Structure formats: structure tokens, C-alpha cells
Amino acid sequence: MWEKSMIGLQSLIKKSTPSSFAYISEKLGNAVFDKMDELACFVPGMLALGSSTYGPGEAEKYLSLAEELVWTCYNFYQSTPTKLAGENYYFRDGEDMSVGTTWNIQRPETIESLFYLWRFTGNKTYQEWGWNIFQAFENNTRIETGYVGLKDVTTGQKDNMMQSYFLSETLKYLYLLFSPSSVISLDEWVFNTEAHPLRIVTRVANEESGNPEEEYLLQVIPPHDVM
Template identity: 80%
Template sequence: MIALGSSGYGPDDSQKFMSLAEELAWTCYNFYQSTPTKLAGENYFFHSGEDMSVGTSWNILRPETVESLFYLWRLTGNKTYQDWGWNIFQAFEKNSRIESGYVGLKDVNTGVKDNMMQSFFLVETLKYLYLLFSPSSVIPLDEWVFNTEAHPLRIVTRNEAEPVKNSNEKQKSFPRIGGRKEGRSG
């Protein structure tokens, strides 16, 4: 969200916020890289002069880091974010994949699995991973926003709304929903 919001500032502040977003993503990615399974724990501790350490060691397949990588990839075009996303996906494949789906880990240090696949793994985590490797023309960020459950909602401004008349009701405005723009690069 910091990366998305960075465009609302002048060049110096915009770069400052984008740099902060990139540093936060690097830290989140390193949560994954810091464990034997390459999957992040639920939280981490930071101690002055020491490496970070896993606080709560379970992983329930949360989407937030890959969501951040998706946004940063779209906003910067930096392939590093795709590489990091691929590494996280490979860690899910290696450590969380079972015959009937994916499960979380009780401990990211030992790889002991739990017995549940959270619904947000399919709806959010895998969706953001898919979009991380899709062309920017698939759900372009200047036409769509995502709600907290990663459902895309088309951006419709008041200027784009067309009045619709119904003989039984007063005139109402409804958004015009057009088809997806093809051939868009970005």
C-alpha cells in the first residue's frame, strides 16, 4: 500500500516512500529465506545488533508478502520480485503441498505440517502469485483495485456513470461496465 500511495507525492517524497516499500518487501522476503523450509513464521523478533528470529513458528499460507511482491512488480517492473515470488511458490510446493491441496506448517523450522488449508490460500495467495507472472494487461492497476480478499473491483468514476431511466422510478445513475481493454501494455 505504501508503494501504491507513493505516486500521490512529489518526486522526492514519492521515491522515499517507494524505497521504504521496497525495503519492507525485502525484509518480508527474508522472513521466508531465514528458515530451513524457506517459509516464513507468523511473526519475527528484531533485536538490536542481532539477526531477526522467528517468533511464532507456524505458517498458515498467508498472502501478504506475495501480494506486496505483485504490487511492486507491477509498479517497478523489477524482475527480482518475480524471482522472490517464484522462490516462495517453490517453498509452498516443497513443504505444503499434499495430495488434496496445500496445508500450513506447525513449525517452519522442522517442516511439520498441520491439517488445514486456509481458504485465503486459494483466493489470495495463489491469485497474487498468478498475477505476479501475468502480463500487466491482466487486471491493470489503473482500472481495478483489490479488496481485502483480493477480489478485483473495477474503478468507476462519477464521470463514467451513465444515467439510466426506468419508467417506474426516478432517474438513477448506474456505472457503465465496459469490456476489458485489449492490447494494453504497462
């Protein structure tokens, strides 16, 4: 399933002009559009995680693509006056990227990918990018009672809502981005799509027959037992 999905993904990768930002074009039916949502910025983290299961050659291929895509995602943030990303971006010849839907609703996907790339490469650049994004949230969305989204990342106009996933995902991945790798080690834990850590455990698949084959299981652990 992974290999087949990667073939499909790679067929949608394009480069912008003039700066050669790699992006994932959007396919609807038989039509392909030069548009990428911030939601798709989980992909670099997925690729980094997937690369860890390959030997050096294949691993480098997936990790290199992850690094290209996360650079694009980071520039979704850097390209606006508030340094916060809009909901989606269009890529037109000679224009690189331009923001489409201009709201920011505190999404975690780019931070998630920065976390995975930091864990797998040790490159402190990803921490620096994460810190810059956090500062943009602090400067543009912090209010007396918490944080809110933006109606428009080009003007800084605020909305009046803090998303639940801002705490459970966005800030969690930011915290982990600056934590030692031993904190929720990726050798022992896997995160679901809502950033809940599940412990990886093994057991003998067929204890009655004595078959030594192991199967991997996921065990839900209460949050207070993780940190």
C-alpha cells in the same frame, strides 16, 4: 488521513543490527516492541500503491521504504530451513531477526507486496522472490489433495488445513505476479483486503446541476468477468 497515518508509520520504522533490515515495530499503548508480524507485510504494497499518487520526490521516498520493508519480509521466508515464514519475528541487538511463533498458515501479505512492487517498478527480482516462495510452498506443503500449512517452519511439520485465502489471495497474487500488467490493470481496478478486484469507474457527481466534478466509484465485478 493517509498523511497522518504515514507520520505514525514512519515513527515505528527501525533497523536491525548488523544487517539493517527495516521493520515496523509493534506499538501497544505507550509501549513499543521490536517485533513484526508477517501480517504487516502488506505495508510495502500499500506504500508502493500510495507512491503512485505523488510527484517524483515524494514517490521515491515511499517506494524506497516499500522496497526496504519487502526485503525484510522476503527474509522472513529465507531465514528458516523450509524457506517459509513464521507468524512473527523479533529483532534483538546484534541478532537481526529471529522467528517467534513458528507456524505458517499460508498467508498472502508478502506475495501481495511483491505483486505491487513488480507492477510499479518492473523489477524482475520481485518475480524471482515470489517464485522462490512458491517453490517453498510446493516443496513443504503440497499433499495429494491440495496444500496445507506448517505447524513449525523450522522442522517442516505439517498441519491438516488449507486456508480458503490460500486460493483466493496467496495463489491469486502469485498468478498476477507472473501475468502481464494488462491483466487486472491497476489503472482500472483496485483490490480490497481480501484480493477481490473492484473496477474503478467515474461519473458526474451532480448530473442535475451539471457540475462537471467527478467522483470515483468502485463497482463489484463477478470474478469470471475479470480474468
